[in-house]
Amino acid sequence: MNECLLRDTSEARELAFGRPGAPRTAGVAATLDFIREPTARTWYRAHNVSIVSAYLGNEDLARREGRVERFFINLVLMRVLYAHALVAAPRLALGWLAPCGRLIGDPRVGMTGIFLSLSRVLPDRYPLDDDLGRYVNAEHRLGHLLDVGIIVPRLGQLYDWSAGELGLPGLNALLVHPGPTPAYVWDPREADAWHPVPSRLARAAQRAVSASPRSSRMR
Numbered sequence: 001m002n003e004c005l006l007r008d009t010s011e012a013r014e015l016a017f018g019r020p021g022a023p024r025t026a027g028v029a030a031t032l033d034f035i036r037e038p039t040a041r042t043w044y045r046a047h048n049v050s051i052v053s054a055y056l057g058n059e060d061l062a063r064r065e066g067r068v069e070r071f072f073i074n075l076v077l078m079r080v081l082y083a084h085a086l087v088a089a090p091r092l093a094l095g096w097l098a099p100c101g102r103l104i105g106d107p108r109v110g111m112t113g114i115f116l117s118l119s120r121v122l123p124d125r126y127p128l129d130d131d132l133g134r135y136v137n138a139e140h141r142l143g144h145l146l147d148v149g150i151i152v153p154r155l156g157q158l159y160d161w162s163a164g165e166l167g168l169p170g171l172n173a174l175l176v177h178p179g180p181t182p183a184y185v186w187d188p189r190e191a192d193a194w195h196p197v198p199s200r201l202a203r204a205a206q207r208a209v210s211a212s213p214r215s216s217r218m219r
Contacts, residue, residue, distance in 0.1 A: 149205030
């Protein structure tokens with residue numbers, strides 16, 4: 001995934017500084033858009049076009065990973081899509097708290113890095129063992145609140161909006177219904193891993209920023 005991102009960024013930089021030619025991938029084109037118009041929205045779009053394209057193009061490699069690794073590959077994907085929505089579709093991301101979205105999601109602010117980081121949960125060794133429950137239970141309260149309380153209840157709207165925003169309709173296939181449940185190289189029969197019993201704070205978040213059926217069309 002990172003290789004694709006670095007390659008797209010490097011090629012876009014060369015084109016921006018005068019190298020002749022056209023963008024080779026959608027990620028390069030999106031990165032050029034960011035270079036020409038540097039905003040939080042264009043930054044996330046450039047980043048996520050490259051990342052999602054890498055996901056779609058490397059499923060065979062991802063299938064070789066262990067169960068825990070595949071779970072966190074999906075977790076990272078849904079979080080980066082959500083971070084993009086915070087600045088580009090804040091009503092979808094936060095409901096009535098939408099005015100806070102662009103500030104919280106701004107990539108220049110440290111908050112985004114906090115909820116995208118998995119370093120507190122994952123050990124510095126590879127491969128991981130198969131005890132998914134141990135890693136999920138080790139997740140800090142903010143992670144559980146974000147995932148279970150806010151992101152998972154609006155996954156359908158989030159993936160649908162992201163597929164359109166990024167111009168990558170294949171993204172919708174990485175989610176299965178009912179649930180909905182992330183399904184990138186993940187067995188849909190293991191949906192329970194994505195729908196744990198919510199903590200008290202997560203339940204409060206579900207009520208406070210409930211997903212609206214119309215939110216995928218809101219900005």
